[in-house]
Amino acid sequence: MNEMNIVNTLVKKVVQPTISVSKGITLLFNYAWRSGAWVTLVTISSAMLLGFITVGEVWFIGVFVDHVADILNYQSDLFSYSTFMSILSWIAFLIGIRLVGHGIKYVHQWTQTNMREGMTRNIQTDLYSKATKVPLSQYEKPSFYNKLDRANSGMGEDLSALLFYILSVVGALITIGGLIVITAKGHLLIPIIIMAFGFPIILLKNKYTEEAYDLDVNQTEKRRRTAYYLNLLTSRDAAKEIRIFGIGPLFSSRWRNIYEDVRSQTIRLNVKHKLKLGSVELLHVASFGFCLFLLIGSIANGHVSIGSFVAITYAILQMQDRWFWCIRWIGLIHEEHIGFNRDLVSFLTLTGEADNDNTVSTNLPLPNCSLLSRPHHISAENVSYMYPGEKSLALRYIHLDIKPGEKVALLGENGAGKSTLVQLLLGLYQPTEGSIRYDGINLRQIEPQSLWKQVSAVFQDFAQYHVSAKENIGLGCIEQWQNLQKIRQAAASGGASSFIEQWPAGYETILGPTFGGDDLSGGQWQKIAISRGFMRDASFLILDEPTAALDPKAEAEVYQRFLEMAGGRTTLMISHRIGFARLADRIIVMKAGQIVESGSHEDLIQRKGEYSELLKVQSKWYQ
Template sequence: MKRKDKDKRYGILKIFRKLTPHVIRCAPCSFAAAQCGMALYGIVLGLTTVVTQRFFDAASAYAGGSGPDQAVFLLGALVLIHILSQLLNGATYVFLEALVQRIDGRLSIQYHEKTGRLSPEAFEDTRMLDFLEKAKQGKSNAVWFVLSIFLVFTYYLPYYAVMSAYLSSVRPVLSLSLLLVFVPTVLGQFLRAKLYARLEDGTAPVRREADHYERCMTSQEYFKETRNLGAFAYFYEAYRDRIGRLSRLSFAVSLRSNGIELLLKFLSLLGYLGVLWIMFLSLMRREISVGMFAAVFASVGFLFSFMEELVNGHFGALVRNYGTVKNYLDFVEMPVQEKWGEKVTADTDIVLEHVSFSYPGTERKAVCDVSLHIRAGETAAIVGENGSGKSTLVRLLTGLYAPQEGTVSYRTDGEKRREAARKSNAVREGISAVFQNYSRYQMTLRENIAISDTRRGYEDTLLEDCCEKAGVEKGSGVFPSGYETLLSREFGGIDLSGGQWQRVAIARGFFRRHDLIVLDEPTAAIDPLEETRIYEQFARIAKGKTAIIVTHRLGSVRLADRVFVMKDGGLAEEGTHEELMRLDGEYARLYWAQEKWYSGTDGV
């Protein structure tokens, strides 16, 4: 976060300098061609005024009795220049739009690649989630941010260079009057940049909340329960509140921004009137021809509208998008821990020594000073009440999370391989896991299962084996198109029950090649009898491999070689089922509490 705070001092030009290589690398040839086209268009527009002045002079001379040849020739040249300028305008902007789409797609890929390299615990940090939201907004604006600045040099600057040279040839003071128009407006845009940067920092978290409340009202994920609970009005009011806050923040900034713009536009108006006054006096003193006055008078209006487009359009967009693009640049330059690709094999022991972990933004330790040793080929069960730290411990064991204290070690054939805590945040090859909060991918059944290990391919024999083990009945009426059944009602497919989705998730875990497999309470929506069948199947699959079962239902724990009992983030007990029952401690208390519950249920 310190780096991010430091980057808040970035100015527009510094961001442009740092961001340009990222944009150009996406499509270097197309980018160069677009800039050349814009430069040619700017020069042609500037030459239009020169040819117009000469045409007016030739027409005036023809009216005075001269021959028509020069006037006709210049008229033809003027028509051709206008046609050429329109062709260049249309072709260049079509090309630019295609270029923007291409570069935006590449930047999106880079954004998601960078996001994929973040450690999983980063997504538990609300500050990081706000940062990612701001970076995502900036990604969409980054392309035009860079292009807008390039357009100043390749499109507007050539035009103003031609016009300044022409006006200087008429009266040198005219080119100076352009500065009186241009400088105040540009200065105003830079002053507004800081206002919009602060606005983006303030609105990003509120916008993320508003998006969440909107999903609660409208998305398939939430709307059934929202309507069933009668909570629509609650989310609607919460959404209105966040939108209102966004509007108030934006209005306050717009008020100050428009005040600055109004003041500086007055100075620009003085410059505009100054040009017209100088031209009028020059005409009255016969220092310029009528044709020159007409050409300059006609072009001055276009010149100032052109300048308005540059300053309020492109510079205005730069100012408004400055904050979001700065956040995207911060994200691009943020250092990311490289993944550590240690492979877990069938003979790998997992050792935790005095491991502690706290989620970002909290002081409470979800796991506190835990030391344990899971031997290669062993089936271990981790049990405990809700909130005892079971799932967090599993994420530390598998390397998803990095401990703040202690070490996670992997020992193979007696050789100890210890990685520092900060390097243990990668999902290692040879590990498969089915977590309690599994994902419901809106894809086909085949893709939902095979996505866990795409290197194995999508062969039916592999899929059938995993589906049979997990209890996914492909041949039943549930999946009308077999493995090609789309599991998404939103996209014209079907939806599954909670239990059916859990079986698909378990099949996904079985499909991945592994020497260590983890089941983190994935059977919560499955009845106890089916759960017992799955765990028995799991025990057979896990023979010769290391397996970890996380559960709050203790009936399946007998399948484990050893049981680790978590309580309040710490390791309370360790041993076999029989040893822990004889100990008559926390495990026995949980076991008898469940026994009493099921006995009472059966008796009702």
């Protein structure tokens, strides 16, 4: 039993961290190589050469001092031509070594800058690519935002810094290896003492790094809250309410309290670390005096020359300095690798389905089916859905059947579950229970991209892109996003052409104030979003309450145009206002996450159920 415990401890403490570090370093150098093969090779080579040059300088100084001492001891004419030229040649050679070192140093710094920019670009590309591919359900989890925040917090620069720390340690170890040989000539204990006094510092730094990382993780949500309150206080969206309701001081106070809490915790840990580290570093400094004592004993015994004494003294100083920086870099490597491995790598390896606690495990194969471009028979069989972290179902046992080319209106009060059902039908969420099928194929088996290319949707929480009007609409079909003729047609269908074509710059007008563009009203932004939805020749069209900011007449016109353009395509229109519903082939009414009625306008009126009640309530506002 004890042997098993020892094995488990070794695996946990040694094997697993070693595997983790090796994987991390492999990925790290992969990012470096992608930033430029030659840049990577030159950066690594220059770091190693700088280590050798330092050793060469120390060795050469000793030889030079011995040479000058020989001249002083055996030649009376120090300023003779031959003696002067001999000394000058040694000085020139020493200057040459230093010039070469400086040249390599500047090359190393230049390649570092290039590599840093390249690595930052590649890391951010992978990070944002991953963020656009994780299941939409991840965005319902606070833990996901914590992971994203930690992965995104300067990770591009931090990762390139991690590589440079590793290269710096490699260069420092090369230097230390050469200096060990030089200092050992003074006394064998000298390099041992210098190295030994550094290990307690490494252990202490690593312990502090773990504690600092744990604290940082615990503070992630607090930092996100400070960023949130700061954004509220400085953003345009909240500016009016903050002034009207006088809530600026409240948010400012909350920001300050959280900030001070984070700050005080960080300072306490830092002070605790500095006190311990300072006492250990005193021993490291004291070791220099002990090394000098051993060296003086060696010179007194005639074991070293005056040149060697100078070189070894200089080597001791250099070795202590390099070992100190090596220790510091090792601590930073540990710190950055923890962040790299636990934050960035863990985010990049998110699988989505594994993170969805509400997803029922299944033996279905991976998505590999592609849908043909045609209207589809869409069905939901006993579908339920629970949002991550919630305890109650948002949808309950939904049974739905939409025939190819059918025009369906989905109605219900706010919170009835309409938009959640749409997200499931689009494959943006996966059901907690039940299945959604296209032409009899389980949606889990369908390649998502093949589905999304055939869908055009306008959501109630549509995006406002602060780019040109042409791009705002063209983004609805990325393959045609610069086709101005198609963009004009979509704008006319969505009702946006009426105001875009009145602007001096027309479709080239930048929208939104972020980059000095025109700000739009809520209704204009909605018409832009609806026009974007008309860009794609999709087999499945969805309008998910995008007309809330439009007046009833404009809303009716949008739905009328929408149905006219739909032709024989499957269409789903969602709203809590029911005036447009009679235009549909079938009306589905939802309440509290369930479908409670389904039929035509006339059928549902005769039933005098939920639809009839909604119609009566809403009609009162127009009487």
